[in-house]
Amino acid sequence: MKARRNSVSAYETALITGASRGLGLALMRRLASSGTRVVGVARDLQALEAAVDALRKTGAEAHAVSADVADKRAVHRIAGVAAAVAGPIDLLIHNASTLGPTPLRLLLDTECEDLEAVLQTNLIGPFRLTKLIAGSMALRGRGTILHISSDAAVSAYPTWGAYSISKAAQDHLGRVLAAELDGSGVRVLGVDPGEMDTRMHAEAMPLADRGSLRRPDEVAESILRLLEKAHEIPNGTRTEAMPWRAA
Numbered sequence: 001m002k003a004r005r006n007s008v009s010a011y012e013t014a015l016i017t018g019a020s021r022g023l024g025l026a027l028m029r030r031l032a033s034s035g036t037r038v039v040g041v042a043r044d045l046q047a048l049e050a051a052v053d054a055l056r057k058t059g060a061e062a063h064a065v066s067a068d069v070a071d072k073r074a075v076h077r078i079a080g081v082a083a084a085v086a087g088p089i090d091l092l093i094h095n096a097s098t099l100g101p102t103p104l105r106l107l108l109d110t111e112c113e114d115l116e117a118v119l120q121t122n123l124i125g126p127f128r129l130t131k132l133i134a135g136s137m138a139l140r141g142r143g144t145i146l147h148i149s150s151d152a153a154v155s156a157y158p159t160w161g162a163y164s165i166s167k168a169a170q171d172h173l174g175r176v177l178a179a180e181l182d183g184s185g186v187r188v189l190g191v192d193p194g195e196m197d198t199r200m201h202a203e204a205m206p207l208a209d210r211g212s213l214r215r216p217d218e219v220a221e222s223i224l225r226l227l228e229k230a231h232e233i234p235n236g237t238r239t240e241a242m243p244w245r246a247a
Ligand SMILES: NC(=O)c1ccc[n+]([C@@H]2O[C@H](COP(=O)([O-])OP(=O)(O)OC[C@H]3O[C@@H](n4cnc5c(N)ncnc54)[C@H](OP(=O)(O)O)[C@@H]3O)[C@@H](O)[C@H]2O)c1
Pocket: 017, 018, 019, 020, 021, 022, 023, 024, 041, 042, 043, 044, 045, 047, 067, 068, 069, 070, 094, 095, 096, 097, 098, 121, 148, 149, 150, 151, 192, 193, 194, 195, 196, 197, 198, 199, 200, 201, 216
């Protein structure tokens, strides 16, 4: 069966972390339906393979890499397998993320080891992956690295400490990378997707009115519009997905 095309993507290949559900799955689906060869990453192989198999049935080229982005050795495997199965990566989306222990707790009640684990998943692991992929992008003179951020990166919400700190650091990591890569053809952008009806949201705020939350598919569509225009956006920009505006 031929893939149904939403539009022709500006990206030939994309590596998306956290692609088995929520926003990452929606982004992988949306890119695949535009003709991008996609490689999805998540820890739960069964859920990820189910997502990838469904895309393949539509004629899309999709691959699964089961790995933990916080695992130093696994990051090398992610980059190596992605390049081998899909070719040089044009678009790297750092979407996988953890809140840390839930229920969320005050920062002073947070174990240092828990903060460390959150930073490994949300900051250090993505940085390792960027280090492995950005060089090839710079050599080819093109590529986009997108960090999925959060409003917790800019607002100080009590009990969101470990996650907030990691997202704020990730935002600034993106800005510094963008400044250093300026002129190389590599864009580094950040986007706050807004509140979405996903497992992460349910774990953080189990009593939230789910009807008031955005659908990941809708947010992914907005992010794809932004990505198609990445070359027009100042490098290092952090935006909000909905509505799409500079933050
Ligand atoms: N939901 C919201 O309201 C909201 C608001 C603002 C920002 N965000 C951001 O949006 C992004 C997507 O969130 P979401 O709500 O879609 O989350 P989600 O539904 O919980 O999905 C998270 C995805 O990441 C994967 N993942 C988690 N830890 C991983 C790890 N260590 N290594 C590899 N994969 C990992 C999960 O699969 P496995 O568990 O199988 O690994 C899953 O595929 C995150 O960056 C989040 O911070 C979300």
